[in-house]
Amino acid sequence: MTGPVAPLALSLGDPAGVGPELIAAAWARRDSEALPPFVAVGGAGLIAAAAASRGLSIQIQPVASMAQGAEVFARALPVLGDLDGPYTPGQPDRAGAALALASLTQAARLTVSGEASAIVTGPIAKARLAEVGFAYPGQTEFVAAAAGIAASDAVMMLAGPTLRTVPLTVHTSLASVPGLITLELVERRSAITAAALRRDFGLARPRLAIAALNPHAGEEGRMGDEEGRLIAPAIAALVARGIDASGPHPADALFAARARATYDVAICMYHDQALIPLKALDFDQGVNVTLGLPIIRTSPDHGTAFGLAGQNMADPGATIAAIRMAGECAAHRAGS
Amino acid sequence: MTGPVAPLALSLGDPAGVGPELIAAAWARRDSEALPPFVAVGGAGLIAAAAASRGLSIQIQPVASMAQGAEVFARALPVLGDLDGPYTPGQPDRAGAALALASLTQAARLTVSGEASAIVTGPIAKARLAEVGFAYPGQTEFVAAAAGIAASDAVMMLAGPTLRTVPLTVHTSLASVPGLITLELVERRSAITAAALRRDFGLARPRLAIAALNPHAGEEGRMGDEEGRLIAPAIAALVARGIDASGPHPADALFAARARATYDVAICMYHDQALIPLKALDFDQGVNVTLGLPIIRTSPDHGTAFGLAGQNMADPGATIAAIRMAGECAAHRAGS
Numbered sequence: 316m317t318g319p320v321a322p323l324a325l326s327l328g329d330p331a332g333v334g335p336e337l338i339a340a341a342w343a344r345r346d347s348e349a350l351p352p353f354v355a356v357g358g359a360g361l362i363a364a365a366a367a368s369r370g371l372s373i374q375i376q377p378v379a380s381m382a383q384g385a386e387v388f389a390r391a392l393p394v395l396g397d398l399d400g401p402y403t404p405g406q407p408d409r410a411g412a413a414l415a416l417a418s419l420t421q422a423a424r425l426t427v428s429g430e431a432s433a434i435v436t437g438p439i440a441k442a443r444l445a446e447v448g449f450a451y452p453g454q455t456e457f458v459a460a461a462a463g464i465a466a467s468d469a470v471m472m473l474a475g476p477t478l479r480t481v482p483l484t485v486h487t488s489l490a491s492v493p494g495l496i497t498l499e500l501v502e503r504r505s506a507i508t509a510a511a512l513r514r515d516f517g518l519a520r521p522r523l524a525i526a527a528l529n530p531h532a533g534e535e536g537r538m539g540d541e542e543g544r545l546i547a548p549a550i551a552a553l554v555a556r557g558i559d560a561s562g563p564h565p566a567d568a569l570f571a572a573r574a575r576a577t578y579d580v581a582i583c584m585y586h587d588q589a590l591i592p593l594k595a596l597d598f599d600q601g602v603n604v605t606l607g608l609p610i611i612r613t614s615p616d617h618g619t620a621f622g623l624a625g626q627n628m629a630d631p632g633a634t635i636a637a638i639r640m641a642g643e644c645a646a647h648r649a650g651s
Numbered sequence: 652m653t654g655p656v657a658p659l660a661l662s663l664g665d666p667a668g669v670g671p672e673l674i675a676a677a678w679a680r681r682d683s684e685a686l687p688p689f690v691a692v693g694g695a696g697l698i699a700a701a702a703a704s705r706g707l708s709i710q711i712q713p714v715a716s717m718a719q720g721a722e723v724f725a726r727a728l729p730v731l732g733d734l735d736g737p738y739t740p741g742q743p744d745r746a747g748a749a750l751a752l753a754s755l756t757q758a759a760r761l762t763v764s765g766e767a768s769a770i771v772t773g774p775i776a777k778a779r780l781a782e783v784g785f786a787y788p789g790q791t792e793f794v795a796a797a798a799g800i801a802a803s804d805a806v807m808m809l810a811g812p813t814l815r816t817v818p819l820t821v822h823t824s825l826a827s828v829p830g831l832i833t834l835e836l837v838e839r840r841s842a843i844t845a846a847a848l849r850r851d852f853g854l855a856r857p858r859l860a861i862a863a864l865n866p867h868a869g870e871e872g873r874m875g876d877e878e879g880r881l882i883a884p885a886i887a888a889l890v891a892r893g894i895d896a897s898g899p900h901p902a903d904a905l906f907a908a909r910a911r912a913t914y915d916v917a918i919c920m921y922h923d924q925a926l927i928p929l930k931a932l933d934f935d936q937g938v939n940v941t942l943g944l945p946i947i948r949t950s951p952d953h954g955t956a957f958g959l960a961g962q963n964m965a966d967p968g969a970t971i972a973a974i975r976m977a978g979e980c981a982a983h984r985a986g987s
Binding site: 485486487488489490491492493528529530531533534538539540541566567568569570571572573585586587588590591592593594595596598 | 823876904905908924926
């Protein structure tokens, strides 16, 4: 056993979205959900207003360091930083976007330095962040850069209570997907995934199920040849490296209950192949985890939900799940 | 109220597969599952052997007509036809394929003539049927031809207890899908689906949710333009015809529980988009229904499962669901 793990750093997300209120809601349930200590990186006034919008009467305490945050967590929601502003839920503006970026930047810095054991990022509006100088496609790429890793080696995994999936391609047209799938992509991202499941999820020999691209896995080339040409050779290369990889599996059967019991993660070829089953099965509890980084990063798998913010309507399930998963990963890395 | 609805005609499927034993298993549960009367089109000896392989001791009675089948159904499994042969589960051969084709042909004829109120087709091995002269891609096209309908107007719907989906393209490579989606395809198949849900499923105003092709429904053309160019205009045309069609919906969120409550059928652009959520949610109870025909046709949504046949391992859930759905559709058409 090592010493206690450092607390998590939570970035606010866009202050006009559901991020701040869900941090407050998660802290209010810290005992019943057995959550690890965390510190909100933002401003005490804004979070207090967001908590009030949910009818939550909670103690909020500004702190000067993550270590102090760990001390106060049991009795108050610790807030680090002076990133305060008016709370105007549902009305995003440039000042709020700048505040979201400052929170994200500071939370990433605290995690890279080791003061925080992991970063849990709140939901942002990418287009609005771009207006205030954010030069990344999304938070995953930002966090990868902050940690000194090429964005192409930062692997997005979606995880719910019943399923983990890795989409190898994401925000690209369906027509462009077949041209983006390469042997190298399948092999490299799968290997990163396997290493991360060992290190951060405590799986001694993670089982990877690699999905096919085409229906019925192409039926021996009769409906698409990517399985034989790219995916099967990548699986053979992974197996040769000692990784427990199987497939290519016809994607339609891969997410049935009996099939899910046979693997720890499904490697998927495109966005909807990975997200349809995850949201069908685990809608309100999906966590976005970035694998392959020297730091641990999780995020609730939903957006800013400007239309729900400030109305006590947003479900904190995914935020709670992201916090718990970050804590578990940090504990695994610390060897505890 | 009209008179009693005629019994269903069940084709055997490949006799080396799980088809015959599942007919016997369904009949054994006729009371607990409240199944409508049905007649197996095949041979009494073969079905008796298949029943015995599951340890089922059931009465089997050869009948000379569907009407006689209806009379005996309560006390014995009625079998029409002299399509008998040795029962060799797991060992398909040409004689068995010929028998499967004869059973399918006769069951379709009985349904087109009106002696049967619907056909429930057992699972076949398409490649083996082709060897004995079957000139169709699958049973759907065969049944459409038998009913005098163009195969392109026979719409495949997959239905489970929690979800109905229609895949607009099926057994084709993923790369070919975008080129196959046209405004006309979306509009015509959706309209056929809406009409069938009214006539056969008793939905006065069926709600159709049309899925997008691209992730996030293309995000206004940033990742694919098929939504704006083809799918949205098709939806507008459907709405102009008085059909309750919505979308294009991002496919990842469309199958979450809350979303599913807002529609009666999801119109999907490709095989895995329709089949991933169905099998994730309703694996053992999926029914394949052919819409747009003058006759009613359902089928359990699984294959011959040669590897499971004769071992009392195959789940009769999908066969029971296919029989029940065929009976319900027949009752709706009969106006009862």
